[in-house]
Amino acid sequence: xxxxxxxxxxxxxxxxxxxxxxxITVRAALAAITALVISLFIGRxxxxxxxxxxxxxxxxxxxDAGKIxxxxxxxxxxxxxxxxxxxxxxxxxxxGDLGSIYVWTIIVATAWMGAFGFADDYIKTVKxxxxxxxxxxxxxxxxSLGIMVASVLYFHPQFESVxxxxxxxxxxxxxxxxxFMSNWFDGVDLxxxxxxxxxxxxxxxxxxxxxxxxxxxxLAAGVTGIVALGLIVLVYVPGNKEIAEFLNExxxxxxxELTIFATAMAFACLGFLWYNGYPxxxxxxxxxxxxxxxxxxxxxxxxxxxxxLPLLCLVFFVExxxxxxxTTYFKYTRRRTGEGKxxxxxxxxxHHFEVKGLxxxxxxxxxxxxTAITVIATLLTLRIR
Numbered sequence: 001x002x003x004x005x006x007x008x009x010x011x012x013x014x015x016x017x018x019x020x021x022x023x024i025t026v027r028a029a030l031a032a033i034t035a036l037v038i039s040l041f042i043g044r045x046x047x048x049x050x051x052x053x054x055x056x057x058x059x060x061x062x063x064d065a066g067k068i069x070x071x072x073x074x075x076x077x078x079x080x081x082x083x084x085x086x087x088x089x090x091x092x093x094x095x096g097d098l099g100s101i102y103v104w105t106i107i108v109a110t111a112w113m114g115a116f117g118f119a120d121d122y123i124k125t126v127k128x129x130x131x132x133x134x135x136x137x138x139x140x141x142x143x144s145l146g147i148m149v150a151s152v153l154y155f156h157p158q159f160e161s162v163x164x165x166x167x168x169x170x171x172x173x174x175x176x177x178x179x180f181m182s183n184w185f186d187g188v189d190l191x192x193x194x195x196x197x198x199x200x201x202x203x204x205x206x207x208x209x210x211x212x213x214x215x216x217x218x219l220a221a222g223v224t225g226i227v228a229l230g231l232i233v234l235v236y237v238p239g240n241k242e243i244a245e246f247l248n249e250x251x252x253x254x255x256x257e258l259t260i261f262a263t264a265m266a267f268a269c270l271g272f273l274w275y276n277g278y279p280x281x282x283x284x285x286x287x288x289x290x291x292x293x294x295x296x297x298x299x300x301x302x303x304x305x306x307x308x309l310p311l312l313c314l315v316f317f318v319e320x321x322x323x324x325x326x327t328t329y330f331k332y333t334r335r336r337t338g339e340g341k342x343x344x345x346x347x348x349x350x351h352h353f354e355v356k357g358l359x360x361x362x363x364x365x366x367x368x369x370x371t372a373i374t375v376i377a378t379l380l381t382l383r384i385r
Contacts, residue, residue, distance in 0.1 A: 038268070
Protein backbone atom coordinates (compact mmCIF):
# COMPACT_ATOMS: atom_id res chain seq x y z
CA UNK A 1 0.00 0.00 0.00
CA UNK A 2 2.71 2.48 0.97
CA UNK A 3 4.62 1.45 -2.14
CA UNK A 4 1.71 2.50 -4.34
CA UNK A 5 1.08 5.71 -2.38
CA UNK A 6 4.70 6.85 -2.57
CA UNK A 7 4.98 5.80 -6.20
CA UNK A 8 1.85 7.86 -7.02
CA UNK A 9 3.21 10.91 -5.19
CA UNK A 10 6.52 10.53 -7.01
CA UNK A 11 4.74 10.53 -10.39
CA UNK A 12 2.60 13.55 -9.51
CA UNK A 13 5.08 15.83 -7.73
CA UNK A 14 8.46 14.19 -8.37
CA UNK A 15 9.94 15.05 -4.94
CA UNK A 16 13.67 14.22 -4.72
CA UNK A 17 14.53 10.74 -3.47
CA UNK A 18 11.04 9.26 -3.87
CA UNK A 19 12.05 7.40 -7.03
CA UNK A 20 14.22 5.13 -4.87
CA UNK A 21 11.05 3.35 -3.76
CA UNK A 22 10.91 1.67 -7.16
CA UNK A 23 13.99 -0.40 -6.32
CA ILE A 24 13.30 -3.83 -4.85
CA THR A 25 16.37 -3.61 -2.64
CA VAL A 26 15.12 -0.39 -1.03
CA ARG A 27 11.67 -1.81 -0.38
CA ALA A 28 13.19 -5.02 0.97
CA ALA A 29 15.22 -2.97 3.46
CA LEU A 30 12.10 -1.04 4.48
CA ALA A 31 10.19 -4.32 4.85
CA ALA A 32 12.96 -5.65 7.09
CA ILE A 33 12.79 -2.58 9.34
CA THR A 34 8.99 -2.70 9.44
CA ALA A 35 8.91 -6.42 10.31
CA LEU A 36 11.48 -5.93 13.05
CA VAL A 37 9.62 -2.98 14.58
CA ILE A 38 6.30 -4.84 14.54
CA SER A 39 7.86 -7.95 16.08
CA LEU A 40 9.65 -6.08 18.84
CA PHE A 41 7.14 -3.42 19.86
CA ILE A 42 3.71 -4.70 18.88
CA GLY A 43 4.89 -8.21 19.78
CA ARG A 44 5.53 -7.16 23.37
CA UNK A 45 1.97 -5.92 23.74
CA UNK A 46 0.58 -9.11 22.25
CA UNK A 47 2.64 -11.25 24.64
CA UNK A 48 1.38 -9.24 27.62
CA UNK A 49 -2.20 -9.64 26.39
CA UNK A 50 -1.78 -13.39 25.92
CA UNK A 51 -0.39 -13.61 29.44
CA UNK A 52 -3.31 -11.68 30.93
CA UNK A 53 -5.74 -13.96 29.13
CA UNK A 54 -3.86 -16.96 30.55
CA UNK A 55 -3.44 -18.42 27.06
CA UNK A 56 -0.44 -20.45 28.14
CA UNK A 57 1.17 -23.69 27.07
CA UNK A 58 -0.01 -26.91 28.69
CA UNK A 59 3.14 -28.97 29.30
CA UNK A 60 3.39 -32.26 31.09
CA UNK A 61 5.82 -32.39 34.00
CA UNK A 62 7.74 -35.15 32.27
CA UNK A 63 7.73 -35.91 28.59
CA ASP A 64 7.91 -39.54 27.51
CA ALA A 65 7.85 -41.23 30.91
CA GLY A 66 9.98 -38.62 32.63
CA LYS A 67 12.86 -38.56 30.14
CA ILE A 68 12.66 -34.76 29.77
CA UNK A 69 11.27 -32.25 32.24
CA UNK A 70 9.69 -29.24 30.55
CA UNK A 71 7.49 -28.32 33.48
CA UNK A 72 9.17 -24.90 33.68
CA UNK A 73 7.55 -24.02 30.35
CA UNK A 74 4.03 -24.48 31.69
CA UNK A 75 1.96 -21.32 31.39
CA UNK A 76 4.23 -19.65 28.82
CA UNK A 77 1.98 -17.74 26.40
CA UNK A 78 1.47 -19.50 23.09
CA UNK A 79 -0.16 -18.39 19.81
CA UNK A 80 2.87 -16.10 19.35
CA UNK A 81 2.76 -16.95 15.66
CA UNK A 82 0.29 -14.06 15.43
CA UNK A 83 3.27 -11.75 15.99
CA UNK A 84 5.16 -13.32 13.10
CA UNK A 85 2.14 -13.14 10.79
CA UNK A 86 1.46 -9.49 11.62
CA UNK A 87 5.09 -8.57 11.01
CA UNK A 88 5.44 -10.68 7.86
CA UNK A 89 2.15 -9.98 6.12
CA UNK A 90 1.99 -6.37 7.30
CA UNK A 91 5.43 -5.58 5.89
CA UNK A 92 4.66 -7.32 2.60
CA UNK A 93 1.35 -5.49 2.19
CA UNK A 94 3.04 -2.16 2.91
CA UNK A 95 6.08 -2.50 0.66
CA GLY A 96 5.25 -5.24 -1.86
CA ASP A 97 3.80 -4.74 -5.33
CA LEU A 98 0.15 -5.69 -4.83
CA GLY A 99 -0.27 -5.99 -8.57
CA SER A 100 2.04 -9.02 -8.62
CA ILE A 101 0.67 -12.56 -8.72
CA TYR A 102 3.83 -13.67 -6.94
CA VAL A 103 3.07 -11.42 -3.97
CA TRP A 104 -0.58 -12.40 -3.66
CA THR A 105 0.16 -16.11 -3.99
CA ILE A 106 2.66 -16.07 -1.12
CA ILE A 107 0.41 -13.86 1.03
CA VAL A 108 -2.59 -16.17 0.59
CA ALA A 109 -0.49 -19.31 1.18
CA THR A 110 0.95 -17.95 4.43
CA ALA A 111 -2.35 -16.60 5.73
CA TRP A 112 -4.20 -19.80 4.76
CA MET A 113 -2.05 -22.13 6.85
CA GLY A 114 -1.73 -19.47 9.55
CA ALA A 115 -5.53 -19.57 9.88
CA PHE A 116 -5.54 -23.36 10.32
CA GLY A 117 -2.72 -23.09 12.83
CA PHE A 118 -4.58 -20.37 14.72
CA ALA A 119 -7.67 -22.56 14.88
CA ASP A 120 -5.58 -25.38 16.34
CA ASP A 121 -4.00 -23.10 18.96
CA TYR A 122 -7.38 -21.57 19.80
CA ILE A 123 -8.95 -24.96 20.47
CA LYS A 124 -6.00 -25.98 22.65
CA THR A 125 -5.63 -22.79 24.68
CA VAL A 126 -9.04 -21.13 24.77
CA LYS A 127 -11.26 -24.19 24.57
CA UNK A 128 -8.78 -26.20 26.69
CA UNK A 129 -9.04 -29.16 24.33
CA UNK A 130 -5.54 -30.70 24.27
CA UNK A 131 -6.18 -32.58 21.03
CA UNK A 132 -6.59 -29.33 19.09
CA UNK A 133 -7.72 -29.30 15.50
CA UNK A 134 -8.22 -32.84 14.17
CA UNK A 135 -5.31 -34.04 12.03
CA UNK A 136 -7.61 -34.68 9.07
CA UNK A 137 -8.75 -31.04 9.12
CA UNK A 138 -5.14 -29.85 9.06
CA UNK A 139 -4.50 -32.20 6.16
CA UNK A 140 -7.50 -30.78 4.32
CA UNK A 141 -6.02 -27.31 4.77
CA UNK A 142 -2.61 -28.38 3.49
CA UNK A 143 -3.96 -30.30 0.52
CA SER A 144 -6.39 -27.52 -0.44
CA LEU A 145 -3.55 -24.99 -0.27
CA GLY A 146 -1.40 -27.27 -2.42
CA ILE A 147 -4.17 -27.44 -5.02
CA MET A 148 -4.57 -23.65 -5.01
CA VAL A 149 -0.84 -22.97 -5.36
CA ALA A 150 -0.45 -25.64 -8.05
CA SER A 151 -3.38 -24.17 -10.01
CA VAL A 152 -1.87 -20.68 -9.95
CA LEU A 153 1.61 -21.86 -10.92
CA TYR A 154 0.26 -24.15 -13.63
CA PHE A 155 -2.49 -22.10 -15.27
CA HIS A 156 -1.74 -18.41 -14.62
CA PRO A 157 -0.36 -16.64 -17.73
CA GLN A 158 2.61 -15.33 -15.73
CA PHE A 159 3.96 -18.89 -15.48
CA GLU A 160 2.81 -20.20 -18.86
CA SER A 161 6.29 -20.67 -20.31
CA VAL A 162 7.73 -22.43 -17.23
CA UNK A 163 4.70 -24.04 -15.57
CA UNK A 164 6.04 -27.60 -15.78
CA UNK A 165 9.73 -26.79 -15.46
CA UNK A 166 12.00 -26.81 -12.43
CA UNK A 167 15.72 -26.32 -11.93
CA UNK A 168 17.95 -29.33 -11.46
CA UNK A 169 20.56 -28.57 -8.79
CA UNK A 170 24.24 -29.15 -9.52
CA UNK A 171 23.57 -29.71 -13.25
CA UNK A 172 24.52 -26.95 -15.66
CA UNK A 173 21.79 -25.63 -17.98
CA UNK A 174 19.48 -28.57 -17.31
CA UNK A 175 15.87 -28.47 -16.13
CA UNK A 176 13.29 -31.10 -15.23
CA UNK A 177 10.02 -31.01 -17.15
CA UNK A 178 7.13 -32.50 -15.16
CA UNK A 179 5.30 -32.89 -18.46
CA PHE A 180 7.61 -35.67 -19.67
CA MET A 181 4.65 -38.03 -20.10
CA SER A 182 3.37 -35.95 -23.02
CA ASN A 183 5.93 -37.70 -25.24
CA TRP A 184 4.15 -40.98 -24.57
CA PHE A 185 0.65 -39.68 -25.36
CA ASP A 186 1.05 -37.73 -28.61
CA GLY A 187 1.81 -34.39 -26.95
CA VAL A 188 -1.20 -34.36 -24.59
CA ASP A 189 -0.57 -32.00 -21.65
CA LEU A 190 -0.25 -34.33 -18.65
CA UNK A 191 2.17 -32.25 -16.61
CA UNK A 192 -0.48 -31.56 -13.99
CA UNK A 193 -0.66 -35.30 -13.18
CA UNK A 194 2.85 -35.05 -11.71
CA UNK A 195 2.95 -31.39 -10.76
CA UNK A 196 -0.12 -31.24 -8.51
CA UNK A 197 1.00 -34.13 -6.24
CA UNK A 198 4.50 -32.64 -6.05
CA UNK A 199 3.19 -29.24 -4.91
CA UNK A 200 0.76 -30.78 -2.41
CA UNK A 201 3.50 -33.00 -0.99
CA UNK A 202 6.01 -30.16 -0.61
CA UNK A 203 3.60 -27.77 1.11
CA UNK A 204 2.26 -30.50 3.40
CA UNK A 205 5.73 -31.81 4.22
CA UNK A 206 7.26 -28.37 4.93
CA UNK A 207 4.41 -27.13 7.10
CA UNK A 208 4.50 -30.35 9.15
CA UNK A 209 8.30 -30.28 9.33
CA UNK A 210 8.46 -26.78 10.81
CA UNK A 211 5.69 -27.79 13.21
CA UNK A 212 7.75 -30.78 14.39
CA UNK A 213 10.87 -28.63 14.74
CA UNK A 214 9.05 -26.19 17.02
CA UNK A 215 9.89 -28.08 20.21
CA UNK A 216 12.70 -26.06 21.80
CA UNK A 217 12.97 -22.36 22.61
CA UNK A 218 14.12 -20.49 19.51
CA LEU A 219 14.67 -23.57 17.37
CA ALA A 220 11.99 -23.22 14.67
CA ALA A 221 12.15 -19.41 14.55
CA GLY A 222 15.96 -19.39 14.31
CA VAL A 223 16.19 -22.09 11.66
CA THR A 224 13.42 -20.51 9.59
CA GLY A 225 15.02 -17.09 9.87
CA ILE A 226 18.34 -18.42 8.57
CA VAL A 227 16.59 -20.28 5.75
CA ALA A 228 14.76 -17.05 4.87
CA LEU A 229 18.10 -15.22 4.60
CA GLY A 230 19.11 -17.75 1.95
CA LEU A 231 15.78 -17.37 0.21
CA ILE A 232 16.36 -13.62 -0.13
CA VAL A 233 19.16 -14.41 -2.57
CA LEU A 234 17.35 -17.32 -4.23
CA VAL A 235 14.24 -15.28 -5.04
CA TYR A 236 16.13 -12.15 -6.11
CA VAL A 237 18.37 -13.89 -8.67
CA PRO A 238 15.69 -15.25 -11.05
CA GLY A 239 13.86 -11.93 -10.96
CA ASN A 240 16.92 -10.03 -12.17
CA LYS A 241 17.56 -10.80 -15.84
CA GLU A 242 21.25 -9.84 -15.87
CA ILE A 243 22.14 -11.79 -12.75
CA ALA A 244 20.08 -14.79 -13.85
CA GLU A 245 21.86 -14.89 -17.20
CA PHE A 246 25.27 -14.52 -15.56
CA LEU A 247 24.58 -17.45 -13.22
CA ASN A 248 22.84 -19.53 -15.92
CA GLU A 249 19.63 -19.49 -13.89
CA UNK A 250 16.04 -19.50 -15.09
CA UNK A 251 14.79 -15.93 -15.53
CA UNK A 252 11.37 -15.38 -13.95
CA UNK A 253 10.16 -11.81 -14.57
CA UNK A 254 8.41 -10.48 -11.48
CA UNK A 255 9.87 -13.05 -9.07
CA UNK A 256 12.11 -10.37 -7.59
CA GLU A 257 9.06 -9.00 -5.73
CA LEU A 258 9.32 -12.06 -3.49
CA THR A 259 12.50 -10.51 -2.08
CA ILE A 260 10.32 -8.19 0.01
CA PHE A 261 8.47 -11.16 1.49
CA ALA A 262 11.62 -13.23 2.12
CA THR A 263 13.33 -10.30 3.82
CA ALA A 264 10.28 -9.61 5.96
CA MET A 265 10.16 -13.28 6.96
CA ALA A 266 13.81 -13.30 8.02
CA PHE A 267 13.43 -10.20 10.20
CA ALA A 268 10.02 -11.20 11.56
CA CYS A 269 11.66 -14.39 12.84
CA LEU A 270 14.62 -12.39 14.15
CA GLY A 271 12.33 -10.04 16.05
CA PHE A 272 10.32 -12.98 17.38
CA LEU A 273 13.54 -14.57 18.67
CA TRP A 274 13.94 -11.56 21.00
CA TYR A 275 11.11 -13.09 23.04
CA ASN A 276 11.30 -16.73 21.94
CA GLY A 277 14.95 -17.34 22.82
CA TYR A 278 15.70 -19.39 25.94
CA PRO A 279 13.97 -19.02 28.32
CA UNK A 280 11.06 -18.28 25.98
CA UNK A 281 8.53 -15.60 26.89
CA UNK A 282 6.23 -16.84 24.14
CA UNK A 283 5.83 -19.82 21.82
CA UNK A 284 4.83 -19.48 18.16
CA UNK A 285 2.42 -22.42 18.27
CA UNK A 286 0.87 -23.90 15.15
CA UNK A 287 -0.15 -20.39 14.08
CA UNK A 288 3.46 -19.64 13.27
CA UNK A 289 4.93 -23.03 12.42
CA UNK A 290 2.32 -24.12 9.87
CA UNK A 291 2.35 -20.68 8.21
CA UNK A 292 6.15 -20.48 8.01
CA UNK A 293 6.43 -23.99 6.59
CA UNK A 294 3.85 -23.23 3.92
CA UNK A 295 5.63 -19.96 3.10
CA UNK A 296 9.03 -21.60 2.64
CA UNK A 297 7.57 -24.36 0.46
CA UNK A 298 5.57 -21.97 -1.69
CA UNK A 299 8.54 -19.64 -2.19
CA UNK A 300 10.70 -22.54 -3.38
CA UNK A 301 7.99 -23.72 -5.77
CA UNK A 302 7.45 -20.27 -7.28
CA UNK A 303 11.15 -19.80 -8.08
CA UNK A 304 11.53 -23.39 -9.33
CA UNK A 305 13.94 -24.42 -6.55
CA UNK A 306 11.89 -27.09 -4.81
CA UNK A 307 14.53 -29.75 -5.49
CA UNK A 308 16.97 -27.76 -3.35
CA LEU A 309 14.70 -27.91 -0.30
CA PRO A 310 16.30 -31.06 1.24
CA LEU A 311 19.62 -29.18 1.36
CA LEU A 312 18.29 -25.72 2.18
CA CYS A 313 15.99 -27.08 4.91
CA LEU A 314 18.15 -29.99 6.06
CA VAL A 315 17.24 -29.54 9.74
CA PHE A 316 13.51 -29.64 8.93
CA PHE A 317 14.10 -32.70 6.74
CA VAL A 318 16.02 -34.57 9.45
CA GLU A 319 13.46 -33.68 12.13
CA UNK A 320 10.64 -35.13 10.01
CA UNK A 321 12.70 -38.15 8.98
CA UNK A 322 13.49 -38.96 12.62
CA UNK A 323 9.78 -39.10 13.43
CA UNK A 324 9.03 -41.27 10.39
CA UNK A 325 11.86 -43.69 11.24
CA UNK A 326 10.91 -43.85 14.90
CA THR A 327 7.22 -44.48 14.23
CA THR A 328 7.81 -47.00 11.43
CA TYR A 329 10.39 -49.02 13.34
CA PHE A 330 8.31 -49.04 16.51
CA LYS A 331 5.24 -50.37 14.67
CA TYR A 332 7.33 -52.91 12.75
CA THR A 333 9.06 -54.36 15.84
CA ARG A 334 5.83 -54.43 17.81
CA ARG A 335 4.16 -56.39 15.03
CA ARG A 336 7.10 -58.80 14.73
CA THR A 337 8.07 -59.28 18.37
CA GLY A 338 5.12 -57.99 20.36
CA GLU A 339 7.24 -55.21 21.86
CA GLY A 340 7.91 -51.93 20.11
CA LYS A 341 11.53 -50.76 19.90
CA UNK A 342 12.96 -47.34 19.15
CA UNK A 343 15.84 -46.13 16.99
CA UNK A 344 16.16 -42.82 18.83
CA UNK A 345 15.84 -42.20 22.54
CA UNK A 346 13.02 -39.86 21.62
CA UNK A 347 11.67 -38.17 18.49
CA UNK A 348 11.81 -35.61 16.94
CA UNK A 349 15.58 -35.78 17.00
CA UNK A 350 16.10 -32.61 19.04
CA HIS A 351 14.49 -34.44 21.97
CA HIS A 352 16.87 -37.36 21.39
CA PHE A 353 19.78 -35.04 22.17
CA GLU A 354 17.93 -33.65 25.19
CA VAL A 355 17.58 -37.15 26.61
CA LYS A 356 21.31 -37.67 26.05
CA GLY A 357 21.90 -34.74 28.40
CA LEU A 358 22.54 -31.75 26.11
CA UNK A 359 21.00 -28.48 27.22
CA UNK A 360 18.38 -27.18 24.84
CA UNK A 361 20.31 -23.96 24.15
CA UNK A 362 23.30 -25.98 22.94
CA UNK A 363 21.06 -28.09 20.70
CA UNK A 364 19.36 -25.00 19.27
CA UNK A 365 22.61 -23.15 18.52
CA UNK A 366 24.12 -26.24 16.87
CA UNK A 367 21.04 -26.66 14.70
CA UNK A 368 21.34 -22.98 13.74
CA UNK A 369 24.97 -23.52 12.75
CA UNK A 370 24.06 -26.58 10.68
CA THR A 371 21.34 -24.55 8.94
CA ALA A 372 23.77 -21.72 8.19
CA ILE A 373 26.13 -24.23 6.58
CA THR A 374 23.39 -25.82 4.47
CA VAL A 375 22.12 -22.39 3.36
CA ILE A 376 25.63 -21.41 2.24
CA ALA A 377 25.95 -24.75 0.42
CA THR A 378 22.62 -24.10 -1.28
CA LEU A 379 23.73 -20.66 -2.46
CA LEU A 380 26.95 -22.16 -3.84
CA THR A 381 24.85 -24.27 -6.22
CA LEU A 382 23.97 -21.06 -8.06
CA ARG A 383 27.55 -20.69 -9.22
CA ILE A 384 28.07 -24.41 -9.75
CA ARG A 385 25.41 -24.27 -12.40
